[in-house]
Amino acid sequence: MSLIKYQILVKVVACGSFTKAAGQLGLTQPAVSHAINSLETEFGFPLINRNRSGIQLTREGEILLPSLRRILQEDRNIHQQASEIHGTTRGTLHVGIFTSVTRHLLPRIIQVMDKDYSGIRLYLHEGNYIQIMEQISAGKLDCGFITFSVSKDLRCKPLMRDRILCIVSPRSALYHQEAVSFRQLEEEPFIMPAFGGYHEIRRILSEHDVHPDIRFELMEENAILSMVAHHLGISILPELVLPEDIAPLRAIPLESESYRTIQIATRLHPSPAAERFVEVAERVVKKQEVSSENRSHQ
Structure with missing residues (x-):
């Protein structure tokens, strides 16, 4: 055959x-x-x-x-649709992920998938946003988490907004401020993130016509935090990449709150298993947002 x-x-x-x-x-x-x-x-x-x-x-x-990959994917889709007709969802699902999603969202999503759709076997593939988009389009991945899309071959659903914060050490002149202006980002040496979030950081700086004094460009967020902790500059990072406690550093909001939008992407005609995964991801994020709002009002 x-x-x-x-x-x-x-x-x-x-x-x-x-x-x-x-x-x-x-x-x-x-x-x-x-x-x-x-x-x-x-x-x-x-x-x-x-x-x-x-x-x-x-x-x-x-x-x-x-x-050939598309043919194999369609064969998997047919078998998943057949299992849905029988009242079950079975199959395999290849999901593209990046670090902050793995840390904050993925464990709960997997727990719900295991409970509600135990017949779906998950395979996780780490990468940056560009790699994840390309691999979904090529049929190597069924779905994945991204923060922006330039492809017409993908169907994207926003899940949540992730604040971009300014990271400073106790020696920074900005340390005791409640908010940091964009102009102040030009006043101290700057550690530029060059990982997946690079695009959002560049976009935000460009939108506000900010030209920081870039001392280093680093891929790994822990390395960026270490540079800031050694008083070698300031940086801006998405909130979800930060550890729960970054003391003695501070993460300070920017004067005009800026965000990256975490989305989940599938092909234009996703498999039933991919659709179930998207539904679960939306449900988990909504529940986390409600819990967070309740805590803030207590």
């Missing part, structure tokens, strides 16, 4: 090895080689170049791979 051959080819490409793919699929290495050879005979051209350094898709193989 061609679907099995397609699955084998996609797995070989993902593993970069016939032997590894055979192990993950529970097949022998000759069976995997036979399936690839059969596909190449069926299509009339080579799909994979084999050499001492490993394997590599041919130009023709690269052209076909996205379509």
